[in-house]
Amino acid sequence: MTLQPSRHEGRLGTMVAVSLMVHLTMFVILTRANFFPGLKYPEAPVYYVDVVNLPVASPRAGSPAAAPGPAAPAPPPRTAPREMTLPATSPAKTKPTSTPAKAGPQKPTPETAREFEERLAQLERETEARHEAAAIEELKKRVAAGGRAPAGMPGATGKEAGSDYGSYIQSRLRDAFKTTIASQSKNPEVVVHLTIDRNGKVVRARLERSSGDKVFEDSVMRAIAKAEQNFLPPPRGGGFDQGFIFKPQGVGKK
Amino acid sequence: MKKIFLVMALLIFPAAVFAASQGYLEVTAPGTRLLQLAIAPPVALAGPENSAFSKDIVDALRFDMTLAGPFNVTTSPVTEGTSGIRPGDFDFTPWKAAGADLLIKTGYSQANGNVTLECRLYDVVRSQELAAKRYSGSAKELRRMAHTFSDEIMRVTTGEKGPFTGKIAFVSTRTGNKEIYLMDYDGYNVQRVTHNGSINLNPDFSPSGRELIYTSYKKGNPDLYRRELFTGTEARISARRGINITGAWAPDGNRIALAMSKDGTSQIYVISKDGKELARLTHSNAIDVSPAWSPDGSRLAFVSDRLGKPQVFIMNADGSNVHRLTTSGAYNVSPRWSPKGDRIAYCRQMGNGFQIFTINQDGSGDTQLTTDGSNEHPRWSPDGRYITFSSRRGGADALYVMRADGTGQAMISRGKGNDSHPVWSPRW
Amino acid sequence: MRDGMVGFLVVLCCGALLVGGCAKKEMVKGEEAIPAAAAPVKPAEQAPAKPEVKQEKMAAEPVKEVPLAKEEAATAPSAAQEETLQRIHFDFDSYVLTKDARDILTKDAELLLKKITAKVTIEGHCDERGSDEYNLALGEKRAKAAMNYLVTLGIPADRLSVISYGKEKPLDPGHDEAAWAKNRRDEFVVTK
Known part of the structure; x- marks a missing residue:
């Protein structure tokens, strides 16, 4: 008898919780769908941007087709190692990106001395890749200088790729982090300062701040180790320094 | 609805601007994933194989690590070239391919009625050894040895020793x-x-x-x-x-x-x-x-x-x-x-x-x-x-x-x- | 959304009904208790034991009855057919002596004064539903309630002792209301 009121309270509680969850997911879906950059009307997302940029980007890209032109500058670094979702762009872009993708899987196991020779070969390949990457960077720069506005990548915020090296690293880290994230606390957060040398190698990963969740810290370090295998060298043969805040995606966890 | 959305956007936006202004880039991922922990089949380091030992070791480790919380435990073996358990004695590649974050390798040997158990924990992604311990005692103590290593795994991975020897x-x-x-x-x-x-x-x-x-x-x-x-x-x-x-x-x-x-x-x-x-x-x-x-x-x-x-x-x-x-x-x-x-x-x-x-x-x-x-x-x-x-x-x-x-x-x-x-x- | 609202209202109504039901039941219980306490309105003489004011009041009447009963027993020995002390039962989570329990205790007291001269241990027991830890204390309260009543009926306190077994020694191992009712009890064990 006496437990009835509490069960009733529980029902109310779950309903409030469900409503909250629904609203939060709605909110996240809406915000993730890239409405912020221009604060445009939410109903007119990607297409609008595309249309605006089309005439601006296409002449610079110098490609015959108008449509693939604006899409091209953004994708290379993002799509290079993993997905090839975009329609075939010009050959100049696909070629360099595919080489580091090949070099990637071979890197992770420089364990034994037996593989020394292979590593030598790999080094050579790497330098080659660096040259090619430099070429991409050049391209990227040119495009970036032209139109800073979102280049029409569906679902992108305009910083996804191409706009600068930091965002490129960020997106590589994000991809890796998806496959390593784990935690044992509610809202873990880790701030790591990465120093990347001119070969695209992480020479230092300094833990600047942590919420103290060791499981989470380790998952971040694993993400860095994993992503590092596919890093392209920073532009202009220089090093790169950047702080990154790692945390779980908003609503999912409680 | 649109209005509410805008208000919420305005509430959130300054935070985003603030984060960006500090020069830090945010890296997020859905936070519901468990660490994939693989337990390799125990190997006989010396002397004959003993399936009863293997069972005790794996059962105890699996029970502890399953209760532990941060792990999704798998004991299905992968095809390996060697059966080595020490760093350098085996290849991480198949374990990486199997999607493991962490790997427990164990080996036992028996001499004069005493069992020695060697346990090693590896970070597969970073190809790194995280912990290595050797225990010895009677065959009856085998589960207890495994629990002791479970406590150690907890210390290494979570920062606090486990209670599994309790x-x-x-x-x-x-x-x-x-x-x-x-x-x-x-x-x-x-x-x-x-x-x-x-x-x-x-x-x-x-x-x-x-x-x-x-x-x-x-x-x-x-x-x-x-x-x-x-x-x-x-x-x-x-x-x-x-x-x-x-x-x-x-x-x-x-x-x-x-x-x-x-x-x-x-x-x-x-x-x-x-x-x-x-x-x-x-x-x-x-x-x-x-x-x-x-x-x-x-x-x-x-x-x-x-x-x-x-x-x-x-x-x-x-x-x-x-x-x-x-x-x-x-x-x-x-x-x-x-x-x-x-x-x-x-x-x-x-x-x-x-x-x-x-x-x-x-x-x-x-x-x-x-x-x-x-x-x-x-x-x-x-x-x-x-x-x-x-x-x-x-x-x-x-x-x-x-x-x-x-x-x-x-x-x-x-x-x-x-x-x-x-x-x-x-x-x- | 509208469904949700309707659901919410339904839940609210159900909740309200149930709460109402509960309250009513409690009230009825209370009424039962009140006449029990009010029945012996006769002037209370003394209140020797500390805890239960209610119990002292209830005790008041029977105390007067005891000598009567004694005389009766003395003149008519046949009245005590049963030579054993009968156990008494309690309501859930309660150590208040019911009317039935008091009647039984009165008979038990006759036996104790007339036939049985040995010492008696009163065992307090509970049903399986409560917490075992709490029930150990509750069982003791049940035993002490009976002991206090017997003392007021004229049994010397030094002949009585109490012990609680909580829910450790059920009379009926069943898991239904009938078993629980049997298990919420005081037993009287002659220790000689």
């Missing part, structure tokens, strides 16, 4: 009457502690883990006894008129809180471990039982029906500042303070049974952990990450363990009869 003391009717037993936390290696043929109740470990107090009717009255586990020496430390029950060892190891009725109704007292009365903490006309110390020994939770029905109250260790903790539910009992200090587990009567809840010490965050059957006697593991409890789910009362959030419930009772009142020992 023992659980409990009450069982497997011989017909309620006697006290001791077993590994996963239900193996049961040892009987009392043999008096009477009723024995409410065991509690001393903070050292070497002594046990419990209430026994063996001399007629429910008196409190203290027993040295390794020597079996026993002393009756409280045989005052009436009940001497629900003894709870203070964190300092020198005092014991208990409920006694020598002055009328059952009240909470503190006695020395030798039985000398030190203080009476409660002064009610009601029933006060089941004291539970806060980990710093500054406060006690207890059960009182001073407001009509049993509810959990909290008071200072000198009996002052009594206030009610549980406010929902008509019948709340058996409080136990987490060793971490943040939460208090207790039981609420629901229907014809009980369910286990945890609540913050300020009364907020009341959370139900169990729903299946009737669940009682929650007791924390020494690291506060797990809870052992007794449960009736159709058959007899059996003991279970679960994580502190109620997930991962697993039965640990393996004997006949009703098992109840589990207590997880401090680390030995």
Whole structure:
């Protein structure tokens, strides 16, 4: 008898919780769908941007087709190692990106001395890749200088790729982090300062701040180790320094 | 809707701008993933293979790591070129391909009736060894060795040692009457502690883990006894008129809180471990039982029906500042303070049974952990990450363990009869 | 959303009904208790034991009856057909003596004064539903309630002792209301 009121309270509680969850997911879906950059009307997302940029980007890209032109500058670094979702762009872009993708899987196991020779070969390949990457960077720069506005990548915020090296690293880290994230606390957060040398190698990963969740810290370090295998060298043969805040995606966890 | 959206956007946006202005880039991912922990089949490092050894090792590791929380455990083997377990002796590639984050490799050897177990934990993603230990002992100790390595895995991966080498003391009717037993936390290696043929109740470990107090009717009255586990020496430390029950060892190891009725109704007292009365903490006309110390020994939770029905109250260790903790539910009992200090587990009567809840010490965050059957006697593991409890789910009362959030419930009772009142020992 | 609202209202109504039901039941219980306490309105003489004011009041009347009963027993020995002390029963989570319990205790007291000269231990027992720890204390209260009543009926306190077994020694191992009702009891064990 006496437990009835509490069960009733529980029902109310779950309903409030469900409503909250629904609203939060709605909110996240809406915000993730890239409405912020221009604060445009939410109903007119990607297409609008595309249309605006089309005439601006296409002449610079110098490609015959108008449509693939604006899409091209953004994708290379993002799509290079993993997905090839975009329609075939010009050959100049696909070629360099595919080489580091090949070099990637071979890197992770420089364990034994037996593989020394292979590593030598790999080094050579790497330098080659660096040259090619430099070429991409050049391209990227040119495009970036032209139109800073979102280049029409569906679902992108305009910083996804191409706009600068930091965002490129960020997106590589994000991809890796998806496959390593784990935690044992509610809202873990880790701030790591990465120093990347001119070969695209992480020479230092300094833990600047942590919420103290060791499981989470380790998952971040694993993400860095994993992503590092596919890093392209920073532009202009220089090093790169950047702080990154790692945390779980908003609503999912409680 | 549009307006609401805009308002929310404006609320969120400044935060994003602020983060960006600091020059840090955010990297996020859906945070529901578990670490993929692979347990490689144990290998014979020297001498013949022994499938019984392999089973003991894998079973113990799998049970610990499954309960642990951050891991998704797999024991399905991958095809490897070599069976080496040392760094450099094997290739991480197949384990990477299998999606493992962490890998446990073990090897055993047997000589002169002694078994040596070598355990290694690897970070597959970083191709790195995280821990390596070698244990030796009799074949019967193999599970215990594996548990010891589980504790070490927890230390390495979570920053705090695991409680998996702990023992659980409990009450069982497997011989017909309620006697006290001791077993590994996963239900193996049961040892009987009392043999008096009477009723024995409410065991509690001393903070050292070497002594046990419990209430026994063996001399007629429910008196409190203290027993040295390794020597079996026993002393009756409280045989005052009436009940001497629900003894709870203070964190300092020198005092014991208990409920006694020598002055009328059952009240909470503190006695020395030798039985000398030190203080009476409660002064009610009601029933006060089941004291539970806060980990710093500054406060006690207890059960009182001073407001009509049993509810959990909290008071200072000198009996002052009594206030009610549980406010929902008509019948709340058996409080136990987490060793971490943040939460208090207790039981609420629901229907014809009980369910286990945890609540913050300020009364907020009341959370139900169990729903299946009737669940009682929650007791924390020494690291506060797990809870052992007794449960009736159709058959007899059996003991279970679960994580502190109620997930991962697993039965640990393996004997006949009703098992109840589990207590997880401090680390030995 | 509308469904949700409807659901919410339904839940609210159900809750309200149930709460109402509860309250009503409690009231009825209370009424039962009140006449029991009010029945012996005769002037209370003494209140020896401390805890239960209610009980002292109830005790008042029977105290006067005891000598009567004694005389009766003395003149008509056949009245005591049963030589054993009968057990008494309690309501759930209660140590208040019911009317039935008091009647039985009155008979038991006759026996104790007339036939049985040995000492008696009163065992307090509970049903399986409550918490075992709390029930140990509750069982003791049940035993003490009977002891106090017997003392007021003229049994010397030094002939009586109490012990609680909580829910450790059920009379009926069943798991239904009938078993529980049997198990919520005081037993009287002659210790000689």
